[in-house]
Amino acid sequence: MDEKIKQAALDRRYLRMASIWAENSYCKRRQVGALIIKNKMIISDGYNGTPSGFENICEDKNNITKPYVLHAEANAITKIARSNNSSEGATMYVTSSPCIECAKLIIQAGIKRVVYSERYRLADGIDLMKRAGIELVFIDPNDTSELYNDTSKENKI
Numbered sequence: 001m002d003e004k005i006k007q008a009a010l011d012r013r014y015l016r017m018a019s020i021w022a023e024n025s026y027c028k029r030r031q032v033g034a035l036i037i038k039n040k041m042i043i044s045d046g047y048n049g050t051p052s053g054f055e056n057i058c059e060d061k062n063n064i065t066k067p068y069v070l071h072a073e074a075n076a077i078t079k080i081a082r083s084n085n086s087s088e089g090a091t092m093y094v095t096s097s098p099c100i101e102c103a104k105l106i107i108q109a110g111i112k113r114v115v116y117s118e119r120y121r122l123a124d125g126i127d128l129m130k131r132a133g134i135e136l137v138f139i140d141p142n143d144t145s146e147l148y149n150d151t152s153k154e155n156k157i
């Protein structure tokens with residue numbers, strides 16, 4: 001099978017896993033999931049939520065997201081900081097395009113490739129990662145046209 005199609009199919013599966021992982025989030029307004037893959041291994045995962053030890057409620061009584069809620073990308077990256085792993089050269093899969101704060105962390109964590117779905121209203125995070133030479137892949141989960149040679153596998157989970 002063509003390497004490019006193979007990679008595209010793999011990217012879609014990891015992104016689907018990240019979207020399933022987003023279901024762990026107890027945030028009501030928005031649920032985002034992230035995975036960090038290196039050498040075909042999942043080395044970290046994250047979803048948006050409050051820091052460890054804080055109550056599992058993301059929104060205040062006015063339904064505004066609390067300022068100390070961490071984004072999925074930040075949770076995945078900081079989880080690596082507490083492990084013996086390294087995100088150098090890794091790929092991040094995230095269900096929403098990273099904001100500028102997460103883009104800074106992604107760059108500094110040495111992540112070289114970011115695969116995402118759902119474009120965020122602001123593109124400044126994407127622009128910053130582009131400037132840093134990170135490979136960016138946008139996947140529309142509803143458009144599988146690039147997988148014309150792999151449709152049988154695509155439908156299997």
Ligand SMILES: [Zn+2]
Pocket residue numbers: 071073098099100101102103
């Ligand atoms: Zn963010």
